[in-house]
Structures are given as structure tokens and as C-alpha cells.
Amino acid sequence: MPAQRTAFHFAATAVVAAAALCAASAANAAEPVIGLITKTDTNPFFVKMKEGATEAAKAKGAKLIAGAGKADGDNAGQVTAMENMIAAGAKTILITPSDAKAIVPAIKKARDRGVMVIALDSPADPADATDALFATNNYTAGVLIGQYAKAALGNKPAKIVTLDLFPGHPVGAQRHNGFMKGFGLNAPDAKSNELGSDAAIVCQADSFGDQAKGQTAMENCLQKVPDVNVVYTINEPAAAGAFNALKKAGKDKGVIIVSVDGGCQGIRDVKAGKIAATSQQYPLKMAAMGVDAAIEYATSGKKASGYVDTGVTLITDKPISGIESKDVKAGTDLCWGKK
Amino acid sequence: MATSFKDKLPPMGVLGPFIALLLACLFFATQTDRFLSGQNFSLILQQVMVVGVIAIGQTLIILTAGIDLSCGMVMALGSIVMTKFAADLGLPTPVAIACGIAVTTLFGLINGLLVTRLKLPPFIVTLGTLNIAFAITQLYSQSQTVTDLPDAMTWLGTTFGLGNTNVAYGAVLMLLLYFLAWFALRETQAGRHVYAVGNNPEATRLTGIPTQKVLLSVYVIAGVFYGIASLLSVSRTGVGDPNAGQTENLDAITAVVLGGTSLFGGRGVIIGTLVGALIVGVFRNGLTLMGVSSVYQVLVTGVLVILAVAADQMSRKSAR
Numbered sequence: 001m002p003a004q005r006t007a008f009h010f011a012a013t014a015v016v017a018a019a020a021l022c023a024a025s026a027a028n029a030a031e032p033v034i035g036l037i038t039k040t041d042t043n044p045f046f047v048k049m050k051e052g053a054t055e056a057a058k059a060k061g062a063k064l065i066a067g068a069g070k071a072d073g074d075n076a077g078q079v080t081a082m083e084n085m086i087a088a089g090a091k092t093i094l095i096t097p098s099d100a101k102a103i104v105p106a107i108k109k110a111r112d113r114g115v116m117v118i119a120l121d122s123p124a125d126p127a128d129a130t131d132a133l134f135a136t137n138n139y140t141a142g143v144l145i146g147q148y149a150k151a152a153l154g155n156k157p158a159k160i161v162t163l164d165l166f167p168g169h170p171v172g173a174q175r176h177n178g179f180m181k182g183f184g185l186n187a188p189d190a191k192s193n194e195l196g197s198d199a200a201i202v203c204q205a206d207s208f209g210d211q212a213k214g215q216t217a218m219e220n221c222l223q224k225v226p227d228v229n230v231v232y233t234i235n236e237p238a239a240a241g242a243f244n245a246l247k248k249a250g251k252d253k254g255v256i257i258v259s260v261d262g263g264c265q266g267i268r269d270v271k272a273g274k275i276a277a278t279s280q281q282y283p284l285k286m287a288a289m290g291v292d293a294a295i296e297y298a299t300s301g302k303k304a305s306g307y308v309d310t311g312v313t314l315i316t317d318k319p320i321s322g323i324e325s326k327d328v329k330a331g332t333d334l335c336w337g338k339k
Numbered sequence: 340m341a342t343s344f345k346d347k348l349p350p351m352g353v354l355g356p357f358i359a360l361l362l363a364c365l366f367f368a369t370q371t372d373r374f375l376s377g378q379n380f381s382l383i384l385q386q387v388m389v390v391g392v393i394a395i396g397q398t399l400i401i402l403t404a405g406i407d408l409s410c411g412m413v414m415a416l417g418s419i420v421m422t423k424f425a426a427d428l429g430l431p432t433p434v435a436i437a438c439g440i441a442v443t444t445l446f447g448l449i450n451g452l453l454v455t456r457l458k459l460p461p462f463i464v465t466l467g468t469l470n471i472a473f474a475i476t477q478l479y480s481q482s483q484t485v486t487d488l489p490d491a492m493t494w495l496g497t498t499f500g501l502g503n504t505n506v507a508y509g510a511v512l513m514l515l516l517y518f519l520a521w522f523a524l525r526e527t528q529a530g531r532h533v534y535a536v537g538n539n540p541e542a543t544r545l546t547g548i549p550t551q552k553v554l555l556s557v558y559v560i561a562g563v564f565y566g567i568a569s570l571l572s573v574s575r576t577g578v579g580d581p582n583a584g585q586t587e588n589l590d591a592i593t594a595v596v597l598g599g600t601s602l603f604g605g606r607g608v609i610i611g612t613l614v615g616a617l618i619v620g621v622f623r624n625g626l627t628l629m630g631v632s633s634v635y636q637v638l639v640t641g642v643l644v645i646l647a648v649a650a651d652q653m654s655r656k657s658a659r
Contacts, residue, residue: 042482042581071585167632205627206634211484212576212583216386220627223373223382237484237580244577248498265484338483 032062032298034291035085037078037095041068044263045283046096048336049120052287053094060295065090075099079106092116092294094287100125100170116297118304120286122171132293132304134286136312138171138260139190141279142178144314145258148277149230150183151320152256158183158200160230161221163207163214163238168193172234175260179232202228207238214241222249233259236266236278243274262315264337270315271328277316283336285310355650356598356614359643363618367625374625377504384510387620389414389575391513391613392568394591394598395520396447396561398612401595402524403537403557404604405461409450410565411587412472415580417443417569419476422485422579425492432491440566446472447562451555469588476581485579496574509571516567520609533557537604594619596644601651618643 036053038046050066057064065088067081075098082093083106093115097103100123107117107129119130127133150158162179165172173193180187185198195204202225205217214237222228222245231246233239239259246252252274259266262280269275293304314324315331332339367374393410400407421439424430430438446468453464495512498505524530532553535543544550572583597615600607622636 042477044482047482167634203627203630204632206632210582211578211580212389212572215576216623217627217633219382219386220624223379223624224371224628224630237582240578241576248496265486268486338481 032092032294033085033088033090034062034064034294035082035088035090035093036064036066036287036290037081037085037093038066038068039072039074039078039096039098040070041066043072044337045261049096049283049287052284053291056288056291057294060291062291062295062298064291069098073098075102078103082106082110086110086113086115090115092118092290092297094118094120094290094294095130096121097124104129116294116303118290118293120290121283123307125170127307133307134289134293134310135307136281137190137309138174139178139181140309141260141281141312142175142180143182144279144312145232145260145277146179146182146184148182148314148316148320148323148325149179149232149256149258151323152276152318153230156229158230159225159228160201160232161203161205161218161225161228161242162195162201162232163205163217163221163234163242164195165209165234166206167195175234176232179258183230207234207241209235209238211237211241211244214238215245216241218242218245219249222246222251226251229255231255231257233257235259235261236263236269236275239266239275239278240269243269262313262331262335264332264335264339267315267328267331267335270317270331273317276318277314277325278331280313280315280331280334282310282312282334284334353599353608353611355647356611356618359597360614360618360621363621363625367621367628370625371628373628377502379624379628381498381501381504381506381510383617383620383624384513385507385575386624387616388507388509388513389568389572390587390590390594390619391616392516392564392571393587394594394612394616395516395609396564397591398595398598398600398607398609399520399533399557400461400561401592401600401602402533402604402607403554404540404602405454405554405557406465406592406602407450407461407558407561408465408588409446409469409472410465410561410591411584411589412469412476413443413446413562413584414565414568414572414587415582415584416446416472416476416479417566418573418583419480419485419579419581421569422488422492422573423480425489426485426487426579432489436492436570439569440563443566443569444559444562447559447565448555450562451558454558455551455555476584480579480581482581484581488573488577488579492570493574493577495571496577509574512567513571514613516564517609517613524609529553529556534605537606539605590619593640593644597640597647599647599651601655602648603651603655606651606655615647 054064069077117130119133121135123133124130170193177188177196180196188196203221207214207217231242236259239257256276259275259278266278313326316325317328319325417439420442421435424438425435453459454461495509498507532548536550536553540550594615595612598611622639623633626636
């Protein structure tokens with residue numbers, strides 16, 4: 001009896017396996033598989049990126065599988081997603097690394113198996129661990145808002161508050177240092193992961209890119225320096241928190257808040273006058289370029305390489321002559337999140 | 340009642356947090372001249388009010404030797420429900436707020452039923468409901484911040500003048516809730532039952548106290564406190580934030596432990612929890628005023644938590 005059952009099981013398994021193989025090879029023949037791994041699947045920025053990639057893939061006859069870590073910083077979740085995608089036959093993996101250093105061994109394993117890996121939004125560390133990088137130049141994003149804030153402030157002595165991400169994060173450092181450079185302060189260069197400091201920066205605090213924590217940080221900075229006139233923020237939720245703190249203290253007039261991201265909520269805050277200017281980045285473009293590169297690799301075997309800047313635009317409704325910017329309407333057309 | 344008042348007061352456990360808070364305040368007062376002011380103190384109260392009110396519910400649960408990991412996410416769900424009901428469905432603000440508090444209370448009820456009826460460990464139950472609450476929050480809000488709220492919804496975040504200090508209504512509400520909880524735990528029979536259940540559930544059951552009912556009520560009441568915290572969170576930030584509550588569960592447990600409440604149940608005072616929350620707030624505020632990275636606050640908190648638990652263990656040993 002048991003022998004018979006084993007035979008039956010074996011036969012059944014073989015049939016299922018064969019069917020799966022046929023299906024897989026049919027899929028392979030018909031359409032290239034592309035994997036997209038984001039930091040989380042809840043942040044609107046990555047939701048938009050996923051939408052963009054899915055549409056682009058569909059339009060070009062490819063299949064996109066998406067995965068993500070559980071939270072920002074969840075490297076293990078990204079590694080798991082990558083393994084599963086390679087098992088599903090993905091020949092190209094697009095990834096926004098949660099942990100730039102920790103993901104490198106997994107990327108190497110994938111590339112050794114002939115998979116092309118492209119980093120989106122932020123680089124792996126070292127950057128040449130991936131075939132290519134399609135991302136915003138965060139330093140440039142910082143420079144743009146730094147120049148704007150300096151011009152908007154005019155000849156008044158600057159009292160700057162910076163609400164940063166958290167210590168040691170390259171994106172946080174690049175935006176902060178770029179802002180300093182644009183403002184005309186003595187700034188570290190784009191390669192530095194250290195937050196620069198200057199006498200004009202009267203308070204530095206960590207916001208973790210979160211609205212409530214940004215508000216707390218701004219309140220404490222206001223205690224320290226009641227007469228702040230420029231606030232740099234790592235992203236728009238932190239900027240909203242900063243504005244809240246200023247408003248509660250009756251100081252929302254005459255303080256210039258600048259930020260980075262260009263999400264739809266952030267653009268609305270620019271329109272409402274809460275944020276003076278923001279550097280908008282383009283997750284849809286990163287995703288679409290990633291898909292194009294994947295199709296190219298699947299059809300011709302040619303891999304993408306190097307760094308491609310997906311561009312950044314200053315969005316403000318109070319343009320200053322000599323500083324290139326677009327208005328809120330243009331920003332809304334290209335923003336991500338709920339319009 | 341079997342427990343005398345002395346049993347509830349491990350001397351180290353209660354005095355320790357107060358001493359730590361005083362030392363921290365003294366230290367910052369010498370480091371920066373902006374620290375010692377009514378305005379700054381009012382600010383710290385505002386900054387700890389959300390975690391402070393969550394921690395009241397958490398204290399009740401920990402007093403029964405349970406733990407609630409879901410509190411932060413449940414608070415976030417409550418704030419999304421009340422803001423979406425008001426902003427998207429256009430319900431009157433009081434109704435929307437009541438719905439938010441009803442949802443957090445329902446989660447408390449679910450936690451309580453699973454712990455009392457199915458006899459599942461609270462740690463595991465609330466780990467499950469943490470994930471469920473998070474997922475519902477993300478799905479219902481589509482991970483989008485809810486904005487354009489009616490003014491009435493953020494009224495608790497507004498301030499009134501007291502001398503030359505602006506005090507937030509929400510901070511006053513938090514202090515009132517602490518007084519209420521302190522009174523109930525100390526002066527009412529129900530309060531004494533909570534201590535008894537935490538001290539020795541079996542002995543308590545044998546004396547005829549309905550232990551399961553006490554346990555269930557504690558989880559439900561904690562759910563009500565999380566709902567009030569939802570409202571405080573909304574009134575503070577002015578939005579419904581789906582990403583709120585990610586660190587609040589451990590922050591609340593930290594406040595409870597720093598305040599000298601024993602994780603073994605049955606021992607601790609609610610005012611200690613407020614002191615515990617204030618210690619964290621004072622360090623965050625003081626270090627920013629000094630121009631030092633707030634990461635050091637995390638480091639100090641870690642050390643203090645271990646000291647607090649060690650103090651609790653010492654006093655348990657000496658009580659034997």
C-alpha cells in the first residue's frame with residue numbers, strides 16, 4: 001500500500017512539476033520578468049514608483065514582480081524578496097537599497113548568476129556593486145533650496161535650523177551639505193556622510209523624516225533660538241511638522257522653510273505658503289528608465305551602466321529672478337501621492 | 340484585601356525615577372539657560388502627552404503582569420479613523436472622535452478576550468493585533484496622510500495663557516487622566532483588584548474576586564486611553580498620519596519601566612509612569628538645547644531602563 005501511494009505521489013508531483021516548468025518556460029519565452037524591490041510598500045514615494053514600473057512593464061510586454069522590506073532599514077526582507085524574484089526567473093532586479101552596505105553580498109550573488117541589478121533612488125555602498133544607478137542627485141537637490149533660501153533671505157544675518165534625517169545616513173548628509181553649499185556656507189563635498197556645521201546653523205536636530213518628530217525637534221530648536229529665519233528640512237513631512245511648531249509659537253510669518261521631495265502633499269504645502277520652496281524628484285522616471293533598461297537587457301543582452309541623474313526641479317510659487325524654478329501647477333502635474 | 344500599601348511601594352522603584360528626573364533637570368539647567376522656564380516645561384509636557392496617555396493604559400496592563408505591544412499601532416488606527424470620518428465622510432467632529440475611540444476600544448476588547456477566554460499569552464496576542472492594526476491603518480488610509488481637518492479636532496493642541504506660559508489643553512488633559520488613574524488605582528476597590536490580580540491571580544481568584552473580568556476590563560480601558568491618545572496625536576500634528584505609532588509601543592513600555600512599575604505585575608505607581616515619560620522628554624529637549632544629537636537620549640534611556648529593572652529586582656529580593 002505505502003509503495004503504491006509513494007508511486008502515486010511521485011507521479012502527481014512529476015505532473016505538477018512538469019506543468020510548472022512548462023508554464024515558467026512559456027512565460028520566459030513570452031515575456032521578460034523584472035523584479036522591483038522597494039524599501040517599504042506603504043510610503044507613497046515607493047507606491048508611485050511601483051505604479052510607474054508596473055505600467056511601463058505592461059506597455060512593453062514584460063512582467064513586473066514587486067516586493068519590499070517591512071520597514072525602512074529592513075535589509076533581510078529585501079534579501080528575501082531578491083532570492084524569490086531570481087527563483088521566479090527575473091533577469092533584472094531594480095532595488096532601492098534600505099541598507100546600502102548590507103545589501104551588497106546579496107546583489108553580488110544575483111549578478112554572479114547573470115542577473116542585472118540596478119539601484120533606484122539611492123546607491124548601494126560601494127556604488128559600483130550594482131550595474132547602474134538611476135537616482136536624484138541629492139546634493140544638487142540641497143544646493144537648489146540653499147540658493148533659494150539665501151536669495152529669499154537677502155541681506156539679513158542667517159539663523160538657520162536644520163531638521164535632518166538621522167546621523168550617518170548618506171541621503172541626509174548629501175541634502176544637508178548641498179543646502180549649505182547652495183547657501184554659500186563652508187560645506188563638505190558631495191561624498192561626505194558627515195553633516196556639515198557652521199556658525200550660521202544655530203540648531204541641528206534629527207527629525208527621522210517624520211512629522212511628529214519633526215515638530216518636536218523644531219519646538220526644541222525654537223526654545224534655543226527664538227529668532228530663527230531659515231529652516232532646512234530633510235523632507236516634506238518634517239517640513240509640515242516644522243511649520244506646525246512655528247505656527248503654534250506665532251512665528252510662521254517671515255520664516256523661510258525649504259524642503260526636498262515634491263510629493264503631492266508637499267506641493268500642496270508649497271501652495272498654502274507653508275513651505276517656501278522644495279526640490280522635486282521623480283520616482284516615476286526612475287522606474288520607467290529601470291524598466292527600459294531591463295527590456296533592453298532581455299532583448300539585446302546589453303547591460304545598463306554608470307549613474308544616470310533623473311533630475312530635480314525647484315518648485316515654488318514665489319520665484320526669485322536669477323534662480324530657475326517652476327510653479328506649483330507644474331509641480332502638481334509631476335508629483336507623486338494623491339493629487 | 341491581602342495587599343498592604345507598603346507592598347505596592349518599592350522604595351527604590353518609586354524614588355529612583357524622581358531622583359533621575361531631578362538630576363536630569365539640574366544637569367540641563369546648568370548646561371543651558373533656556374531649559375528652566377515655564378514655557379520650556381510646558382513644551383516638554385506637550386511633547387510627551389501622546390506617549391504619556393498611551394502609557395497609562397500600558398501601566399494598567401503591566402500591573403496585571405501582561406504587556407501590550409499593539410498600543411502604538413492601535414493609536415495610529417484610531418487617529419486615521421477619526422480624521423477620515425471627519426474629513427472624508429463629513430461626520431460631525433464629536434461623532435468622528437467617538438468612532439475613533441470606539442475602534443481602539445474594540446481592539447482592547449479583542450486583546451482582552453483573547454487573553455482571558457483563550458488564555459493566550461498577552462505578548463503573542465498583542466504582537467498579532469499590532470500587525471492587524473498596522474495593516475488596516477495602511478489599507479484604509481492608502482498610506483496617505485489625512486489633511487484638512489475641522490478646527491474642533493485639533494482644539495486639544497491649542498494653548499491658553501498661564502502667566503507668561505502657553506499651556507496646551509492636551510497637556511492638561513493628560514495630567515487630569517493621570518490624576519484619575521492614580522485615584523482609581525489607589526482609592527477604589529477596582530484599583531486594588533488590579534494590583535491583586537497582578538500579584539497573585541490564583542490567590543485572588545480563591546478570595547472570590549472575578550479575576551477574568553478584572554483582566555478583561557483592564558484591556559478594554561487601556562483601549563479607551565489609546566483612543567484618547569489618538570485624538571491627542573491628531574491635535575498635536577494637525578493631520579491623521581498613517582506612519583504614526585511606529586515607536587510608541589516601546590516608548591510607552593519604556594516610560595512604564597522607567598517609572599518603576601514591575602514587569603512581573605502587582606507593583607508600581609501610575610505617577611511613576613508620568614515621571615518615566617518626562618525623563619525621556621527632558622533628555623530629548625535638553626540635548627537639543629545643548630546642541631547635542633538626540634541619539635544620546637536613546638543611549639541614556641537604555642541605561643536607565645536597565646537600572647530601573649535592576650532596582651525592581653533588588654527591591655523584590657529585599658521584600659522576600
